[in-house]
Amino acid sequence: MSEIQIHQQQQYGEKAVAVKDTYRDDGGENAAQSGLVTRARQSMSDLFTIFAAGFALISDGYQNNLMTMANVLLKKEYPEQYNSTVSTRVSNALLVGEVIGMLVIGLTCDYLGRKWAIVITTVLIVVGGILATASNGYTINGMFWMMTVARGTIGFGTGGEYPASSVSASEAANERTLKRRGPLFILVTNLPLSLGGPFAVIVFLIVFSACNQAHYSTVWRVCFGIGCIWPLSVFYFRIRMLNSSLYRRGAIKKRVPYWLVIKYYWKSLIGTCGAWFLYDFVTFPNGVFSGKILDSIVKNGSIKRTAEWQLLLGVLSIPGVLIGAWLCDRIGRKQTMMIGFGGYLVFGLIIGCAYDQITKIVPLFVVFYGFMQSSGNLGPGDMLGLLSSESYATAVRGTCYGISAAFGKAGGAIGTQAFTPIEDNLGKRWTFIIAAICGVVGVVVTFLFVPNTSGSDLKESDEKFRAYLVANGWDGEMGEDDLKTIADEGIPPAVVDDVAGFKAQ
Template structure:
């Protein structure tokens, strides 16, 4: 998992030295990644566990069983909390650092989990769901940002994608936990309360980890940043990284103005970067991933498999394939590149959605024994989505923004993801009822075509580039090769990215 040497890039450490950085070459960075990635595990677990827990919550609370509104509120309140947490998380990260933001997210999540487990009525349960959502929202911004800023540029994509693996692993774990506690007294309380354990574990481990070296250098202490960076890079590369940080700090000081949300839309290069990042986050959801993850048992039953046990088992297989596909993405993203991986993924997603649509059209026409065609479509969908459109939006958003805007823009784009997530989760079954399941998947296929065009038009390749080089790409896109924009070096970077 290495990159070729670009002009001005930090690919090889030295032209005469065979010292390539690989995913497993620095156990210190890998350890930081795994511990920070527990935030992704919380993210994935929370989105998956409620589907099974809700069945038993309905048994305990008659009011919930008799009210679809209460059921929807219990599910969606965590998404509402995540939107708020993601929006606030960007500011928290910039003001107080990635480490403190992670610790805060863990505390909120753990408290929310315990509140849910002890809830005496549906309304306290809803309050607990809001709290865990807040924690998940902050973590969804912080984890990829922390990992990206500690990662060498050559393997940044693979390391940030590890956080996505933790998300998909958390979803798979939630299905296993749901099955494990089905025969235990207080079933749903255990399902929801056990989520506090990884939050407490991450909190304990994060106390011993450093702050992001880039945040330290730019906001607090250069000497502390150097100590952290010296554990990641050899002396030659360390000097190179420090030079880049010094240049970035000088540029930030020249700006003088305080960072504001309005600047994201006022400054052209930042606006272009945010449009690309937020667009990727929106298309990740609108191409249907959480339709599959939230409603895969329902889709399986729609396809003609009426057994609850078989539907749950097939859903577990879908979750496992999602995690396995993310592992493939980790291996491809720094070799194949973000842009190509996203485009290949979207092409496969389009074909899979067409297959799903055809299966349901045939089923509604009375054709027998087409259920397995729908299941095949689901399997192919996950196989194509998980390695590409799963990790790429999070990776790109962790690396395309200037230092002073990384928290704000990362938080805003994550909020776009959560809002899109909520829209998809709340609308899929209603749309399917209104126009039919076949046409619903055909609509998603059309959206995947739009997403393909969006990536072609607006998302540059950032594989292996430093943060400074990525920033120069956006200036080149905004201002051209003269005037405010960068000159020939950044132009060559843009051409390299688009040519890959």
């Protein structure tokens, strides 16, 4: 036993040494027999987790943006049957499924582990994609109902990807590159999600051109079918991945003290839930209906021409992701998010107040529209996932992340449902003016409630959370397999002192 371990044993007890001695480095027979995970195996699993999270989230971005051009195409193919009610229902099916998936899979990835939650989401996306591709019915309306159910199934899977993949990527990045965790997390989560928009349009243009700009049914079915390829491409890596060492050390699988969790994290939850609601209320309907908006201002334009403008709009939103990743460690997560919400105010007012004039110059409108979307990516788009993965302890990270993201998608569903009535009753300019108002409210919510995480080791917040639970009478078990421990074993005295005054009242 090393001198450090002897000191730990004297200070915390023998079981604390077992907790601190996370890995076996020999990687041989002794490690296998003891049930411990070798450092090399865990390190390789963390790398695969980061890679698989990034690649799979491209499929989520693809699915989120697939209906942008599909809505235009289906309206051309079924001008009477595919009315605004049906269009909104099909588009909202994904959002409703995502809300349910975020809540259910958020809990699942805390109870069952990150690995099996991710496997479940992959299967659901593939099954839903197959059903959407095969959408049919005795009537055209029946076909649209099947499409609605299929898109809802996909939404359950893609919604579950948010907490499952994102918290896994955050924990893996914490182990592999702590000092660059923030930028790395953004590059494997929000960047792939944002790339999914232009990627979906590129696939659409290729398929549409291959079908000689006709055979609309073939086009949207092939585009739906292609969405099954991306999650399948990383399925093997997901089957082989391990739960993070943070999870195996900090999971609570029985007697989760949710009331104490709420008392400890109520302010952070208001911040992440409220900001995410406002962000998706603006960004999701503006993504889903951007093809419709462009189609209305491109005079005598073809479907292909509209898609090309849509592609430019999607590309213009990407720089914001990269700028946000660069800023988050330099000026702070909270400040970066307020700057992004401020962009909604600036560009939303410019477009809204000058709508009649700016829409006469399509390139200028697309540029300002793209800047508004890009500012959203720079701020809340980048920071909400990062803050939601850093603000909560490992034991409840998936649950709190899922709740926050679910509030966001609820905002997206409400925004999508309200988008057409706002256009019809107030005028198209008001969709942008309301975006500006949401930007102001977003700045206020962020300033008052969102924690300004510093990028410190997630293990530190886990220890503080554990000490808080113990200080308030919780005596359950934390961890699994080789890292299981009783609640109050091995907590350093300094951490106990740090939370001594923070007892639930």
